[in-house]
Amino acid sequence: METLLKTKTFADAEINRQLTTEEKIDLLRQMLRIRRFELTALKQYQTSGQMGGFLHLYTGQESVAVGTLSLCGDDDHVIAGYRSHGNALAMGMSMNECMAELFGKATGCSKGKGGSMHFFAPDKNYWGGHGIVAGQTPLGMGLAFALKYQGRKGCCLCFLGDGAVNQGVYQASLNLASLWSLPVIYIIENNQYSMGTSLERSSAFKNCLAARAEGYNLEWDRINGEDIYEVRAKTWTAIQRAHNESRPTVLEINTYRYYGHSVSDANTKKYRNPEEIEKYRKFHDPLQLWQSRLLAEGVITESQIGELDVAAQAEAVAAVQFAETSPLPEPADIFSDVYYEVDEQTPAGRTGKHFFNE
């Protein structure tokens, strides 16, 4: 583990000194759950024949979701792009509802209507899961707008990938968020590849994506995503800025995905060399690094780590069983959840023809 523990600076940050032993262990537990969930989902995708479409794995990036979202208060809200299983689980969604959604089952978080890219849990302040690159960026600003409008002390953490920064709507959102001083934090998870196109081939401004925020009079920062202490310390600064000054921030968190853009990405070892992937797995894996750190701090033992991993794996296997044995949606369910007024059978929902099948 060559990059870890060089400095104690971020471990000493106030927000990290407040962490209890149990909370530190829980960060590991959450990362292990995400990894085991996704590796299990991958296996099911390849073997069960029950999943369709895309499966964008987060494996390698777990410290970003777990580190940032561990800071969320009661009225902090989260919205993300399509690589968002990690965000969903870290926001408290259950493996069962997420796995069932992948299987297209009625017990899925979106009743089998959303799929891998569209997990939602508004009751847990999690607003998706959005499939179009950067499509979530003005919506996140809207969540922040609503909080400010209603006089609530909270913020929105809006996740996007390095590929999303070249979408016009993201730039437009930065401008409006800054102009209207909205409590939104844009978190660029820079895993270096937008599908098969490397950063060098996609960004005119090399080496730093967050710096574009300068053009919109926004605060920004860069974070080494493999260090949870750094992720938490710098994200906390942004959250405080949102809560106390109602100002937005752009954070760029450097990270890496081990798998392809999606499971169906056949070229994952062509647009980057296998040595590069191996280097990250070996020296920069956020789970390994956090485990080493907790061992060094003496807050956990090897056997406890093993127990956590076994528990995460068992939870994922149980989620598969739950998904397999869950019912499919009924054909009639195709027509529910389209219109609120129709579902609720209000006078508006009963007036006029809403569906045109016959």
Add this chain to the structure above:
Amino acid sequence: MPKITYRKALNDALAEELARDENVFIIGEEVAQYNGAYKVTEGLWARFGDKRVLDTPITEAAFVGLGVGASMLGLRPVIELMFWSFAYVAYDQIVNNAGCIRYMSGGRIHCPIVIRGPANGGTGVGATHSHTPESILANSPGVKVICPATAYDAKGLMKSAIRDNDPVFVMENTLLYGEIWEVPDEEYLIPLGVADVKCEGVDISLIAHGRAVLTSLKAAEILAGEHGINAEVVDLRSIRPLDEETILQSVRKTHHAVLVDENKPFCSVSAQIASMIQEKAFDDLDAPVLRVCSLDAPAIYSPALEKLQLPTVERIVEKVLEIL
């Protein structure tokens, strides 16, 4: 009964709903300090202040997306597009987000937004500013689309749209903003999905929406005065949800239908209505269902020719005489 403009009727509807529900707010380009590019929001900023009526930069994708996000947390944004033609800049936000989020979340989120603005040709602003996207947008299940033709309908439908819990797109018309109709002082609502027979007749049904209703009414006068034909004019008012029953009742009575539509003909609203009539009232028809649409090319600038590109009274009369 007082007579007011279509513009004032919309303005009154917005003011009443702003006063009624503090979650309602208006955003858009020039809606506040400028009083609205077409003065539909005139006076609202002065009355309701910065919090409720907000000027945006020219950034449709951002402010429509902002409205969708804000609605997810319970606000009820009324978003003005200076022209509905600008919706194409925010198509992802309108169709993918507003239109699909309820479905993709399995009903866990809903999106009570109104997007409103003019959607019409005929004003010499060229093809990019003259689109009529009601047919395109009504193609997306999850959204609602209405096209009021009179001040009375505009006010009653707008108020219902703001109170509706689904995304409602209100397509107005710059050529109607200054037209005057009777509108009562007392509050009223017009439900979405209810058509209105603007003129009763027995010989043929002219079925239209938006400004084409007024063109059809003029054609009906000529048909009655010059040709002895008693035409019924059915105003759809709401495209989705659609009042099929009123359309079918009219066709079953008159046995003839000409559909009048400012859309371009291909995949237009009238194409949908024509399909529905032949499917459900085939045996009642004494002649093919014909259509009068905008001529099938991008909207021409040349003011004299543009008038001919939209459905005209003459073309409607001519089409009716083909089957009667």
